[in-house]
Amino acid sequence: MNYVEELELVETRLKKFYAGDDNRYKKHAWDLERAKQAEYQAIAERLLNVVGGSLGRRVEDNEDKDPILFGVGLGQFSSNSKLSTLHPTFLSYFIQTVRSLGYVVVGINEYYTSKKCPRCTEFIAQVTLRSFYCYSCKQYFHRDTMAAQNMCEIVLHRLKTFERPKHLQPLAADGSYPWMASSSTSSSNMAASSSTATGSTTAASSSSSSRKGQEEQIDPSLD
Numbered sequence: 001m002n003y004v005e006e007l008e009l010v011e012t013r014l015k016k017f018y019a020g021d022d023n024r025y026k027k028h029a030w031d032l033e034r035a036k037q038a039e040y041q042a043i044a045e046r047l048l049n050v051v052g053g054s055l056g057r058r059v060e061d062n063e064d065k066d067p068i069l070f071g072v073g074l075g076q077f078s079s080n081s082k083l084s085t086l087h088p089t090f091l092s093y094f095i096q097t098v099r100s101l102g103y104v105v106v107g108i109n110e111y112y113t114s115k116k117c118p119r120c121t122e123f124i125a126q127v128t129l130r131s132f133y134c135y136s137c138k139q140y141f142h143r144d145t146m147a148a149q150n151m152c153e154i155v156l157h158r159l160k161t162f163e164r165p166k167h168l169q170p171l172a173a174d175g176s177y178p179w180m181a182s183s184s185t186s187s188s189n190m191a192a193s194s195s196t197a198t199g200s201t202t203a204a205s206s207s208s209s210s211r212k213g214q215e216e217q218i219d220p221s222l223d
């Protein structure tokens with residue numbers, strides 16, 4: 001959950017940075033672009049530090065050799081989830097950068113990740129924009145922390161079982177799970193991802209499922 005805290009700090013700092021009262025970075029487009037790149041680098045460095053990495057080091061040269069996988073919620077992007085259209089965004093920069101260092105990045109369908117309690121897996125109540133409350137667990141959750149926990153669960157469950165956790169899948173009226181690879185009503189297929197990483201990085205398994213003809217994906221080749 002460090003990642004979420006980092007990302008929130010990042011947002012705060014970026015806003016402070018660009019919304020400064022003297023508009024100092026808006027005077028020159030070139031300065032703005034350069035400042036943005038520098039800020040992006042600083043943010044990426046801090047995020048990599050969370051997992052023991054660094055911008056100047058390939059993943060296989062990290063001291064901690066545990067496999068590292070970055071999951072990105074696809075809902076943050078346009079509805080067609082084409083990351084190629086995200087060129088100017090920080091996430092686009094971050095994904096390209098960490099991939100160039102050998103990290104694995106996967107996109108995660110955010111379905112139900114902001115609707116289910118990550119602890120007991122039941123539906124959760126929204127209290128405010130960013131605050132949720134589980135009546136079963138009697139516990140508050142921050143929206144982004146909760147979604148991140150659910151996305152971690154999706155990745156871990158997929159790596160272990162090649163399936164998304166059932167409580168984070170849509171449930172059809174007949175009691176079936178249309179996204180399940182084993183579901184006969186689904187045109188799902190399983191495909192092992194080819195990691196662009198070298199060295200000890202573990203490749204994530206991925207599958208693509210269809211829902212109402214629209215592709216849902218954990219796509220190892222987002223770019």
Ligand SMILES: [Zn+2]
Nearest residue numbers: 117120134137
């Ligand atoms: Zn709960």
